[in-house]
Amino acid sequence: xxxxxxxxxxxxxxxxxxxxxxxxxxxxxxxxxxxxxxxxxxxxxxxxxxxxxxxxxxxxxxxxxxxxxxxxxxxxxxxxxxxxxxxxxxxxxxxxxxxxxxxxxxxxxxxxxxxxxxxxxxxxxxxxxxxxxxxxxxxxxxxxxxxxxxxxxxxxxxxxxxxxxxxxxxxxxxxxxxxxxxxxxxxxxxxxxxxxxxxxxxxxxxxxxxxxxxxxxxxxxxxxxxxxxxxxxxxxxxxxxxxxxxxxxxxxxxxxxxxxxxxxxxxxxxxxxxxxxxxxxxxxxxxxxxxxxxxxxxxxxxxxxxxxxxxxxxxxxxxxxxxxxxxxxxxxxxxxxxxxxxxxxxxxxxxxxxxxxxxxxxxxxxxxxxxxx
Amino acid sequence: xxxxxxxxxxxxxxxxxxxxxxxxxxxxxxxxxxxxxxxxxxxxxxxxxxxxxxxxxxxxxxxxxxxxxxxxxxxxxxxxxxxxxxxxxxxxxxxxxxxxxxxxxxxxxxxxxxxxxxxxxxxxxxx
Numbered sequence: 380x381x382x383x384x385x386x387x388x389x390x391x392x393x394x395x396x397x398x399x400x401x402x403x404x405x406x407x408x409x410x411x412x413x414x415x416x417x418x419x420x421x422x423x424x425x426x427x428x429x430x431x432x433x434x435x436x437x438x439x440x441x442x443x444x445x446x447x448x449x450x451x452x453x454x455x456x457x458x459x460x461x462x463x464x465x466x467x468x469x470x471x472x473x474x475x476x477x478x479x480x481x482x483x484x485x486x487x488x489x490x491x492x493x494x495x496x497x498x499x500x501x502x503x504x505x506x507x508x509x510x511x512x513x514x515x516x517x518x519x520x521x522x523x524x525x526x527x528x529x530x531x532x533x534x535x536x537x538x539x540x541x542x543x544x545x546x547x548x549x550x551x552x553x554x555x556x557x558x559x560x561x562x563x564x565x566x567x568x569x570x571x572x573x574x575x576x577x578x579x580x581x582x583x584x585x586x587x588x589x590x591x592x593x594x595x596x597x598x599x600x601x602x603x604x605x606x607x608x609x610x611x612x613x614x615x616x617x618x619x620x621x622x623x624x625x626x627x628x629x630x631x632x633x634x635x636x637x638x639x640x641x642x643x644x645x646x647x648x649x650x651x652x653x654x655x656x657x658x659x660x661x662x663x664x665x666x667x668x669x670x671x672x673x674x675x676x677x678x679x680x681x682x683x684x685x686x687x688x689x690x691x692x693x694x695x696x697x698x699x700x701x702x703x704x705x706x707x708x709x710x711x712x713x714x715x716x717x718x719x720x721x722x723x724x725x726x727x728x729x730x731x732x733x734x735x736x737x738x739x740x741x742x743x744x745x746x747x748x749x750x751x752x
Numbered sequence: 753x754x755x756x757x758x759x760x761x762x763x764x765x766x767x768x769x770x771x772x773x774x775x776x777x778x779x780x781x782x783x784x785x786x787x788x789x790x791x792x793x794x795x796x797x798x799x800x801x802x803x804x805x806x807x808x809x810x811x812x813x814x815x816x817x818x819x820x821x822x823x824x825x826x827x828x829x830x831x832x833x834x835x836x837x838x839x840x841x842x843x844x845x846x847x848x849x850x851x852x853x854x855x856x857x858x859x860x861x862x863x864x865x866x867x868x869x870x871x872x873x874x875x876x877x878x879x
Contacts, residue, residue: 481811541834545863546764552866553768558775572764 380406381414383509386438387422388429388455389471390448394494395422398442401498407506409513416509426450430458437464440508442492444471445479453483460487467512469504471496539583539716543576586717589648593724600642607637607646607671607678614650615669618658626663629654632670639678639751645725650680652718653745657684660743673751680747688739697735698723754877757798758782759789759816760832761807765862769802769832776870786812790819797824800877803856805833817856828876829856834863 387398402418421438423429426447432438441459445452452470459466470483473494480491489511492504550573552558559565592598608631615622615629622629650669657667665685672679689697698719726733729749737743756778760766763784770782781798783789786807801820805813817829858872 538834541863542762545834546762546768548863549765549768553771558771569767572767576764 381416382419383416383440383512384436384438385418385420385440385442385505386429386432387420387442388424388426388447388452389422389442389444390424390446391444392424394444394471395424397498398422398501401501402505405502405505407509409510418505424448426452426455429455433459433462433464433466438466439512440505441466441468442471443468443488445483446473453479453486456483456486456488465516467508467515469508536583536587540580543580546576547573583717586721590717590721590724593721593728600645602640602642604638604640605643605646607639607641607673608633610643610646611650611669611671614647614654618651618655621655622658622667625658625661625665627658627661627665627667629658629667629669632668634671635673637671637673637678639673639749641729641749645728649722649725649747652722653680653682653747656718657682657686657743657745660684661686665742676751678749678751680749681744682746683742683744685742688741688743689735689737690739691737694735694737698733753777753779754799755779755781756873757789757792757796757801758803759784759786759801759807759813760804761785762804765804772866772870773802773873776874786816789816793820793823798827800828800830800873802830802832802873805831814856821856828858830858830860830873830876831856832860832862832869834861 385398385402387395389395389398399420399422402420406415406417408415418440421432421436423432424447427449429441429443441455443452443455447455456468456470459468468488469490469492470479470488471492471494472479483491489508490504492501550569553569554566559569611631611633615631618629654667654669657669661667661684667685668681668683670679670681670683672681723733725731726747726749731747731749734746734748735743736746756773758766758769758773758780760769760782761784766782766784770780773780781792781796783792784807786809789803801817803813803816803820805811807813809815813831813833817831820827820829857876860869860872
């Protein structure tokens with residue numbers, strides 16, 4: 380039998396003793412656990428006392444009232460979050476406001492029990508939080524053992540793949556059942572849209588494979604002297620259909636000797652991602668300037684666009700996986716959300732730097748600096 | 753004719769639902785964001801709303817649904833989403849707890865069999 384420590388933080392004695400009674404003889408078992416789990420309950424009546432308890436006898440689970448006499452529940456939650464304590468928190472709230480729920484979830488609350496609750500409701504919440512706690516600890520243990528479980532990543536990936544799959548399936552259903560009538564031309568746009576979504580999925584899968592290769596450290600690299608001007612030219616050529624479609628002009632400015640030792644695949648990924656972004660997030664009639672320069676100790680790439688720009692608040696999360704800045708300007712632009720995180724990972728390998736300067740509605744400039752030995 | 757409000761930032765999904773709901777004999781307003789829907793709701797009332805979950809923000813659908821229910825408590829709301837347990841997040845309306853803060857009548861997975869979706873909408877409109 381495993382015993383989990385539960386701390387109840389509530390200023391109402393009735394609630395505290397109710398919880399203690401409900402959990403007194405409560406035992407939980409899971410198919411994936413060898414042992415059953417029981418609960419040892421401790422009660423305190425303020426946030427300050429709870430924090431004292433964390434220091435002497437850290438609980439596994441905290442049942443936390445939000446309205447407390449001194450510091451409130453959210454502040455206790457913030458403390459747990461800031462100190463990265465391995466504690467699962469369930470909020471007890473007398474009214475479940477969405478605002479509080481979102482705020483508390485954002486800083487790490489696992490669940491909510493609205494007051495008043497029955498012993499049964501409480502036990503079922505405790506059962507859930509316990510499962511979550513053990514899964515989390517197991518995951519952490521596996522991570523420590525070197526088995527990287529990229530649960531979050533894979534779950535977003537599956538969402539990002541399912542969405543276009545649903546769209547394509549939806550169109551096929553409509554076509555199959557002739558839901559737009561017998562005239563074949565009615566279906567032309569649907570077929571085109573479905574093909575666009577498939578293209579997007581293919582791009583996502585390719586980007587994902589790139590990222591996996593880079594991350595696993597198994598990417599085979601062949602660093603040899605490359606003519607960067609030539610490679611940038613090819614990249615711009617290959618993106619010219621997109622540029623024509625978007626009515627964007629791409630200029631390449633090169634000066635002097637641009638022979639730099641690099642892996643060709645890596646530099647192509649960097650240039651293709653940055654130039655295609657600069658085209659995609661541009662305005663009709665806009666411009667992209669790509670400038671390459673070599674100095675004695677660095678090779679610098681600058682890519683400037685006259686596009687929609689990136690709001691300041693969004694700039695720092697831009698290089699994370701699956702971050703796509705969502706606003707009215709970007710809604711219609713397709714992307715996998717992986718491009719810049721791939722670029723960043725490649726640059727890390729070469730000890731390179733990437734900087735962003737951007738102003739909304741004026742444009743963005745990405746500058747890359749790569750050390751040259 | 754019953755009027756249905758559809759809100760989804762995925763243009764393809766929005767188009768498909770609009771077509772299908774019109775084919776079923778409903779009149780439709782199709783909008784592509786929480787913001788546009790809130791504007792529309794200021795002086796219009798649908799008979800039913802179908803709302804995508806993740807739009808401008810991850811919980812746009814919840815917020816929109818809550819606002820709609822505050823103004824028109826009797827209008828049924830269906831939240832339609834690709835967020836399901838295998839995508840690492842799940843919500844449902846099975847417990848009284850989630851019913852309290854997810855203010856909607858149905859929570860339906862995208863890609864669910866069309867007939868099931870249509871049947872549930874019909875059911876909600878009859879209540």
